[in-house]
Amino acid sequence: MILSIHPQNPQPRLIRQVVDCLNSGGVIAYPTDTIYGLGCDIFNKKSLQRIYQIKQRDPRKPFSFICSDLSEVSRYAQVSNQAFKIMKRHLPGPYTFVLDATREVPELLMTKQRTVGVRIPDNPIALEIVRQLGHPLVTTSANVTGDETYQDPRQIQEDWGKQLDLVVDGGLLYGDPSTVISLRQDQVEVLREGCGSTDWIVR
Numbered sequence: 001m002i003l004s005i006h007p008q009n010p011q012p013r014l015i016r017q018v019v020d021c022l023n024s025g026g027v028i029a030y031p032t033d034t035i036y037g038l039g040c041d042i043f044n045k046k047s048l049q050r051i052y053q054i055k056q057r058d059p060r061k062p063f064s065f066i067c068s069d070l071s072e073v074s075r076y077a078q079v080s081n082q083a084f085k086i087m088k089r090h091l092p093g094p095y096t097f098v099l100d101a102t103r104e105v106p107e108l109l110m111t112k113q114r115t116v117g118v119r120i121p122d123n124p125i126a127l128e129i130v131r132q133l134g135h136p137l138v139t140t141s142a143n144v145t146g147d148e149t150y151q152d153p154r155q156i157q158e159d160w161g162k163q164l165d166l167v168v169d170g171g172l173l174y175g176d177p178s179t180v181i182s183l184r185q186d187q188v189e190v191l192r193e194g195c196g197s198t199d200w201i202v203r
Contacts, residue, residue, distance in 0.1 A: 002157045004169040007031070010128045019132045021166045027051055029142045029156045030129065031170030032066075033122040034094045034178050034195045035149045036142040036156060038164075039066070041133065048108050048138060054163050057145045062109045064096050064117030065136040068127055073118050076104050076136065083183040092122035094175065094195035098182040109138070119178060125170045141177055149177070 005014045021028060027040045027050050038054065040047035042065050052059050067073045070087060077099035079087070087097055101109075101116040110116060119139055121127070130137050142156055143149045150156045153169040161167065179196035182189040190198050 001161075001165070002153065002167045002169050005125050007170045008124055010125045012128075015125075015128045015132050018129050018166060018168055022129075022133055022137070026165035027054070027163075028166045028168060029150075029153065029160070029164055030126060030168040031123055031153070031173055032119070032126050032139065032178075033092070034175040035173055036151075036153060037126075037139045038142050039129075039137045039139055042106055042109060042136045042138055045106070045108065048106075050163075051138065051140065054160065055140065055143070055145050057140075059108075062111055062116070063138050063140045064119055065109060066119045066121060066126055066130050066139045067136050068130040069120065072130075072136065073099075073120070076102055077116055077118055078102060080183075080186055082186045086183060086188070087120075090196070090200075091120040092127070093120070094122070094178045095119070096178045096180045098180065098184065098191065100184055115182075115184065117180065121178075123170070125168060129168075 022041050025044050025047050027047050029036055038051050096117045096119050098115050098117050101114050105116050141149045153167050157167045176195045179194040180192040188201055
């Protein structure tokens with residue numbers, strides 16, 4: 001099923017429909033400020049396992065997740081004063097920040113180093129979904145691991161419709177994946193160059 005939602009002014013009743021799907025264990029494709037992502041409720045283990053199967057991804061490689069704001073980030077990650085200042089300056093935006101996890105994070109979403117990747121994308125649809133869901137949403141690129149990412153939600157529906165419960169159509173997206181930056185121990189380290197500029201980082 002594909003559901004078209006206004007990219008700048010998401011209709012509340014349609015967002016509720018997406019959230020109902022997630023609450024019932026659904027796996028969705030949805031727009032971010034970079035590319036289309038696959039997502040589910042971070043506390044639904046079966047749904048997480050479905051995403052691993054859809055992407056054909058190594059289960060030892062955890063997914064990142066989307067938070068609605070920095071206060072929610074601080075519930076799931078250990079945020080120092082310096083990390084908070086950096087994230088406040090650059091979020092919402094096309095970045096994934098890697099931080100040490102708190103005990104609130106499900107095991108499947110933590111690395112062996114007990115870290116997590118968190119995002120606050122500059123996309124009204126994604127943020128409204130997370131706000132109404134009440135806790136974070138898994139995020140990973142909508143593609144089979146190693147393949148090109150999708151730009152057109154209707155192509156996602158055509159190719160993956162039988163594997164997904166819902167495709168949220170927020171228009172065409174032409175971005176690159178997010179830039180991934182570690183902020184652990186107050187050391188700023190670029191782990192992956194992507195859509196977000198790194199010109200502000202002192203090398």
